[in-house]
Amino acid sequence: MSKTSECDKYWQKLLGRANVTLTGVSDAELKVQLFDTLQQFFDESNSWLETINFTAIPDSLDYPLMPLTGRVHRLYGVVDQNNVPQQAVMPVIGTVHFLYPYSNPQPMWATVVKNVTDPFSCFPPGIPEWVLPVYGLGILSGVLGNMMLQPGQSYSNQTLASFHLSKFRDAIAHARVATMRANTVGAQAWAYPQQFAVRGQRGGVSTYNVHPSTLR
């Protein structure tokens, strides 16, 4: 069974569940709401990442990034070829800006947070294959909650909307934390960058192998 057909089944299941629950809903409205829900999910969870390679050159601080799919929303981090984090920001969305220029050309890897794009021309939206199998229930809750929140519809239901939206917010928080922990259990994905490493210790701690001793 190919992954494409597997992904299609998850789409069909999600839209089918929404159709069954929301009597009188149109497919068009459902697709638009699904797009909005995915947009909120990825925006608030930072769970859709892509690492983009580029080459930093002397006297240039800005580097536009082109993701394979989706749209760049913010910068997660930049590392050099030694996997050392670099000082970079993204004041203009989609363009990495280094705080200091480099004197030699060198490869860099920017990890960016992405989001869905092309709400009408692309359905299903080109999201990663793991999204629906892992977070499909939470996204379904987001669709149902937002649809039920609409007033004056046959499927309006304020009480159930609150219930579903709370489940959706839980899913977002779950995804955000899982991304921060690099989808591990009981581990911490983040590690001290090497420039934080302390080799010469001061402040009354051991001064092993330091000559002359700083402790006087």
Place this chain on the structure above:
Amino acid sequence: MATSPSYHGNYSDSELPTLNTVADYIADARTQLQDIVPGYRYDDRSMLTAMNIALLEARWLRADLFVYNLATKGQVQSFTAVDDTKVAIEASFRPAILNGIIGHALKRDQEDYQDARASSYLSMFTAGLTGRSLVGVAGGSPPSGRQQ
């Protein structure tokens, strides 16, 4: 074992043959209006007007059926001929549009019992679009106390 082909599409239901074209709608509306013999009581022009008005009212009730349709730039279609032009309405809502056409066609009649039928068809039109419970067809016999 069934041998005749049946349609089953994906989420893009533009090819679903049931009530797909202008001619489909007008033909079924005439069937329900018992006006299927040429030399029609409801001529093409009046049926097309009824259809265009029904679509405009549908746009008012359910904007989502129209505004996201990029093929029509989010606008309401308007028809000038009974032909095979496709009517871009999601399959689930096509019967409601049909009821709207019939309701508007019946509205122009001067018969008292047709007023009741027009009202019931327009109620079914509204109910079908808004997802509320459907009402039954009424007005099939003349009002009591009147003679035909």
